[in-house]
Amino acid sequence: MTLFGERRAALIRTAAAAELPAALSELTDAWLAERFDTEAAECGLAGAPEGSANGAGTGVSLVAVGGYGRSELCPGSDIDLLLLHDGRESLLEGGGALGDGSHGGNLADRLWYPIWDEKLKLGHAVRSLTGTLDLAASDIDTATALVDARHLAGDEALTARLIEGVEADWRDNASGRLDELQRAVSRRHNQSGEVAFLLEPDLKTGRGGLRDAHAIRWARLAGAELPDADTERLAEAYQTLLRARVELHRTTGLRSDVLSADDQDAVAQRLGAIDADAFMAEIAQAGRIIAFLSDQLWSSVARQQAEFAAPEVDIAGLSVRDGELVIDGDPAADVVLVLHAAVQSARAGIPISRASLDKLAERQAPFPDPWPHGARALFVELLSCGHKAIGVIETLDYFDVWTRVLPEWAPNRNRPQRSRYHRFTVDRHLLEAVSEAARFTHRVARPDLLVMGALLHDIGKGYPGDHTQAGMRLAGPIARRCGWSSEDADTLVRLVQHHLLLTDVATRRDLDDPLTVATVARAAQTPEFLELLAVMTEADCLATGPMAWGEWTSNLVTALVEMTTEHMSGADQAPPGHRRLLTQKVVELMAAGEVALRAEDDVLTVVAPDERGLFSRAAGVLALRGLDVLQADAYSSPAGMAVSSFRIVPPDTPVDWDRVTFDVRRSLRGHLALEARIAERARVYRRRRALSATRAATSVTFDAESATGATIVEVRTEDHIGVLYKVTRVLAEMGLDIRSAKIQTLANEVVDSFYVVGPDGPVIDEAHQREVELALRHALA
Structure with a gap:
């Protein structure tokens, strides 16, 4: 192993996660600068003094770009380099032939091969200044990599001309850059999911991940605005994810940025977290912060670039201005105003203004017991908005407003789940279940109980003990506080109690056994409850993940529900001892x-x-x-x-x-x-x-x-x-x-x-x- 390799390995073993990216970048800088000077001299490039009459220096420079340009090397990061020249490609040519064991040949070969010999992943390019600027003007990935460019060695004036040219092009074409960035962000989110709510998040490319923070920075360079008050929160959240990425690479020895369930305990321990659940809650919170600030920035950009036809809002205390929903009233005086705003935001697809969210965070009063007249209907209407409601509710939760409506929610916020079945944290799973249930409200006689049951079915997971028992204890008081009758509250309690019944029985019991159907019928008690439970079960499983609801499970649950319905009606078609196996x-x-x-x-x-x-x-x-x-x-x-x-x-x-x-x-x-x-x-x-x-x-x-x-x-x-x-x-x-x-x-x-x-x-x-x-x-x- 070379001296550089030994020093790099020792640094990766011993440096604190917060210090490693900069320290690893500094070590790599020194090594590459030394190699550049040595190899440039071998190729005859050291004779042109910097600061000569034309300011050209040697006409060649080595530039760090991308993450390396930001001095953020993680153990598994690529070493992204640009060998830049002033147009005289002959400057890079040298004697010798490749394959003689000495990495002879041109300057690029002399630089790249030692990096590969160190078993490092290299991203490299050799370009002229003009060619690089032309490519950056037409390719957003190249442009964003060069926005973070940093001089390493060689002709410093040449690197400075590159950085000035990239920055000038970025400013001069700000509108186009913002459009390209926003499209890239949207594509990436669709591919990588979310950092805050996935149980195995992609720390780099997920929504709320490191790349979103980079995109915010690039957008600000193009003129987009982020309030100064948010800058510190963004930086703290970014460092949380960067430290986790460092430890993930260090733990696994791999380059993957997906924080898998298998690795979370080890990474948490390395970072000094209480346990993996506490660590993943920190990751989720950091992802929430970055995702929210990213959404705010891109929403602002969209409003600036488009004209909005403001929908009419016929509700006292609310108005629409510049494409945003504004709360003009006082949420301390009108406690239900927040639900009016949430419903309007979800229905019309317009965001609540930042000033209004700050007002809610400062002045929203906790909901009383019982809720005011009309609050329950608004709450059900919000839940019935389906997927559109998720972002609205999570925004209110980000500002600690949702818990003033539903305080029992707090222990479930950012809570991971130790289940290979589940994709999402508890809070997002509940909202996804509500979203799925909202699609099926036409299949039940009581849509209000369906969406509320979906919201409450796993709410006990944030509490000690068995989550079903804890949820049953919570569901009744919540339902009565919201204004449901005692009978309806009992139904919601039973939905929580039996939310796993149908899948457990269908997948683990013999449906040809009369006792199986009789057991389910005894638990359901009425066809109406069985109808609610069946639809809520489907919504729950769809929100859980593809492993929880496939053709096999769906067919078994459907068959169980049909057989139980027949049993309740006294119309059992199969005689005792019948087996469908015996065709x-x-x-x-x-x-x-x-x-x-x-x-x-x-x-x-x-x-x-x-x-x-x-x-x-x-x-x-x-x-x-x-x-x-x-x-x-x-x-x-x-x-x-x-x-x-x-x-x-x-x-x-x-x-x-x-x-x-x-x-x-x-x-x-x-x-x-x-x-x-x-x-x-x-x-x-x-x-x-x-x-x-x-x-x-x-x-x-x-x-x-x-x-x-x-x-x-x-x-x-x-x-x-x-x-x-x-x-x-x-x-x-x-x-x-x-x-x-x-x-x-x-x-x-x-x-x-x-x-x-x-x-x-x-x-x-x-x-x-x-x-x-x-x-x-x-x-x-």
């Missing part, structure tokens, strides 16, 4: 008494003489072929035949069902070394996933009360190749027959439920349960 074709195959395999779309059906381990062997083949099981079902007939059905997760490429069925037949005959082959595949798979730091604990539970004629064995464990095979093999070895199964994978965790019958009947005694659990834990260790 006419399956019954015919079982009657034939031979092995038969059918593969249709994403379902494999195996019919064979009943014997212990049949289910696990078929599951093992699917694992061996890299197919993930989504749902499984099984049935054994009194005549000694068994059927197992597996619905797989559709893979990216078509399934070779001929190969799969061939291997299943081999496994049924005992001609396939399943355990050994799966173990080998698992070793390869583990190597590919070695960077994942998150592990899921194994748990085993038994439930003999929620099933008809069976005991439910629920296994939670870390996902890996062959986990279903291992579990079902153990169940078979322990004398348990699988009647049906529900297989669910949540990121790196599986939650598998098996309806089993033991050798002595449906109830598994405690001693047998302990042995089964011991065997499962051993197999999954």
Whole structure:
């Protein structure tokens, strides 16, 4: 390792996060300046003295641009360099040939190759002054990189001419630059999501990230205005994200700017945070500040560049001026004025003015108990605005006004969630759920309870203990304070209580078991409540993320709701003991008494003489072929035949069902070394996933009360190749027959439920349960 490499490595190991970017930039500056002087002399460029009659100096300079130009090198940052010349390209030419081990050749080669030898990521260009200015005039990315240009070595006057030219062009074309910047900001936000509300934010390019702060700076150079009072808040928020980026690079040794859940604990510890949740709350708050100030700036730019047709606002105390909603009244005297303003802002899509927001922050009084007349209707109207309401509510929350309407909100602000299911922090998840619910209000008789239930369903997450129990304690008083009747308040409490019921039951219980439907019907009590719960469940899952609501979950929940509705009406269509698995074709195959395999779309059906381990062997083949099981079902007939059905997760490429069925037949005959082959595949798979730091604990539970004629064995464990095979093999070895199964994978965790019958009947005694659990834990260790 070179001396520079040793010093760089030592600096990265020891420097504080706040000091490292500048210190790393300074170290790199000195190294590159020394190399430039040495290599320029070798190329014969040292003879033209700076300050000569024409001011040309050597005619060549080395310039830092982009993040390096800002002296903000993080451990994984690119070294962005421009080798600038005055138009005489022959100045850069030197003797020697590349590949001789000495990096001979022109000056550029002599400079770039040592950087690559240090294993650093280099962004480089060689351009004339005229060519660089022409490119900057036509390309916004080049222009923004050069706005941050800084002289490193060589002809300082030449670099100064570059910086002056870029700044002059930036000022002279301010309007066009602002348009290009705003379009770039919008594209980036659509691609990278939000720093404040995503659980795994992109610290650099996300909305509210470092790049937004850069864009604010560039826009201000083009004449856009940001109040001086906001400059300090912007700088503090920026430093919070920059320190996190430094530690993320240092922790992972990678260049990624996405703060993944796996890395948050380590980064938080390095930065001295209490824990990862506290650290992520700081990140969220910093992202909020930058995003808000960015929105304010670009909204101001838009108003300056466009003429607004001011909509009429027929509400005392409100008016529209210069494209903004202005609160003329006194929010201390009229406590409900803030809801009038919020509804108007969301409905018309016009922002509340900064002066009005400052007025609300200073003078808005807390809402009384009970709320004034008309406040609840306005609150519901705001929630019913859907996605348009999110920005308005979050702006009020930024100014600590939303919590004067709903004080129970405060503990959920910026609160992360330790769930691979979720995309958003708790506060944004609740607003996203409301937004989704607002799309479905036509499907329920009580839209007001739907949107309010969506707002409250997870509000207990900011409080100690089980979030559902905490939410139930909060929901009733909130509802009554808002002005709902005691009966409606009880409905909202029950919506919070059962907000996970339908997905939990649909994905983890046997829908063909009459007790399953009866349990849901008992909890719902009425068709009207079931209707509300079903729509709120869909809204909640859609707001959670793509893992929470796909075709499989949607179909299961829909089927459960339909069956429960029929049960409540007394019109159950399926007779007791009916199983949808037993289609006419399956019954015919079982009657034939031979092995038969059918593969249709994403379902494999195996019919064979009943014997212990049949289910696990078929599951093992699917694992061996890299197919993930989504749902499984099984049935054994009194005549000694068994059927197992597996619905797989559709893979990216078509399934070779001929190969799969061939291997299943081999496994049924005992001609396939399943355990050994799966173990080998698992070793390869583990190597590919070695960077994942998150592990899921194994748990085993038994439930003999929620099933008809069976005991439910629920296994939670870390996902890996062959986990279903291992579990079902153990169940078979322990004398348990699988009647049906529900297989669910949540990121790196599986939650598998098996309806089993033991050798002595449906109830598994405690001693047998302990042995089964011991065997499962051993197999999954």
